[in-house]
Amino acid sequence: MPTADSPTVFVVSADPARTATLVHALPQVTLIPVADAETLLREAHVTPPDVALLYTDTPGVPLWQVLPMLRQRAELAGTRWLAVGTQGLGEMLGAGADALISDTTPTAALVLQVRTLLGRSQQHRDTQARIAALQRRMDTWEHEERVRDQLVHMLVHDLKNPIAAVMGLLEIVYEDDRVPEDNRELIKVARDETQHLLHLAVNMLDVRKIQAGKMNLKRELVFSPMFAEVIELARGDVGSGLRDRHIRVEVEQDLSPASVDPEILRRVLANLISNAMKHTTTGGVIALLVRSVPDGVQLLVRDDGEGIPAEDIPNLFAAFEQSRLTLHGRFDTGMGLAFCKLAIEEHGGTIWVESERGKGATFYCTLPLAAEGEDDDFVELVN
Structure with missing residues (x-):
């Protein structure tokens, strides 16, 4: 019995017997009969199929006329279209059918073709799922990069002025003759280390700028x-x-x-x-x-x-x-x-x-x- 997660196959034909013929051959597939092109346009929007069998003898609007419109829909990007018939296959191929097969072909061959297209549809879904997962990871990474850049930028700009002020004050104290010589050496070390701290902060910001292509x-x-x-x-x-x-x-x-x-x-x-x-x-x-x-x-x-x-x-x-x-x-x-x-x-x-x-x-x-x-x-x- 098909389940909610079963692949879906549309059988677009005015003859419901064609759907009934495939029920036993595709037991794990949800088969949905579709009577004509107008119904196909409506149902495909509600329930995008994995595979659609398009019988060329379906009355009404020719299926080859609506197939290009269907192929443009984003929700049907993973659908595989199988044209079935003895006439009009050339038009169906030109309209974007993925495969062609005669309606006189034995059921076993038709089922094999459907399973092949279901496999391709599943591969498309898997690929899309991987792309979506990678996109989520990329979005997360880009968000983290923006936060990191903002943090580095904030830290550097908030640190530069007070560090420069400390360096200036240490320079004034160092040049003051009233400072004992032993203390002067300590002030020199403090001044050099403060300058080193300023270099670290500025280098951090510039490395981020160059990596982001923002340093002109x-x-x-x-x-x-x-x-x-x-x-x-x-x-x-x-x-x-x-x-x-x-x-x-x-x-x-x-x-x-x-x-x-x-x-x-x-x-x-x-x-x-x-x-x-x-x-x-x-x-x-x-x-x-x-x-x-x-x-x-x-x-x-x-x-x-x-x-x-x-x-x-x-x-x-x-x-x-x-x-x-x-x-x-x-x-x-x-x-x-x-x-x-x-x-x-x-x-x-x-x-x-x-x-x-x-x-x-x-x-x-x-x-x-x-x-x-x-x-x-x-x-x-x-x-």
Whole structure:
């Protein structure tokens, strides 16, 4: 006996005996006789069938005329249409029938064809159910992403101003001659850690922006003098910790211009310099080099620190990853290097690191040259 979940088959024919013939051959199927095209249009809307047998000799409006309308209905997307007859099969095929069979075909063959189409209809329903489940998961994921973005945005913007205020106050206290020297060192540590906290917050926001495609680069043509200027600004961003390091800067003269967002490049360099400082001790050497390479400009940040274990390098630029080997106990989210990778790649460049234990590490950033025509525009503007 058919159940409420049984597949449904319409038998569209003026002869009810055709439905009766299939009852015993399809015991687990709900068979519904439909007398003509008008009834089919009405019943298909109420009870969408899994399979519809369309007998071409059904009187009234030809079934091939209404089949295109039926196929356009969203609720009938999973219905399979089987045209049955000896005449008019060509019209039925042109109207969108899924299969054709003669009305003189033995019942067993007709039943086999119906079962095949029922299987296809079931596959369609299963596929639609999987798509719906995936869509629900996608909607949930997108909702969680929006909430996460809003939370990160809120946290960063709510944190930036008070952190900057604390940094300013600590700077004032540090410069006050009335502060004892032993306390001055503690204030210096507090100021550096506050600046580090600000970098973490800003990097977190920018990583989310780049991942969401919401960071629009403000590109400029950057020549050798501007590279030197950006490096100097990045050094200032890192803070007083660099006073205990030897910094060497070399910028190749007369570089071909790169099309770069100077502010983003400054942030990248500040993160790389801060990373180098983290992996070196007092008196360590940090070198910053800018040089030309084929079709690009390359920036290097090199340190003589403890180096990075080979097993840490593959995941070094992923958020919330960092080298397990560090000379300092400071917790790091890894957002700084994640930001560097995303920012350089957003420029169309590449970034990688080479390191050997005990011999320091070198970070390479390669930026493409300005596109043909950009340089000419700059020259015209200057002239």
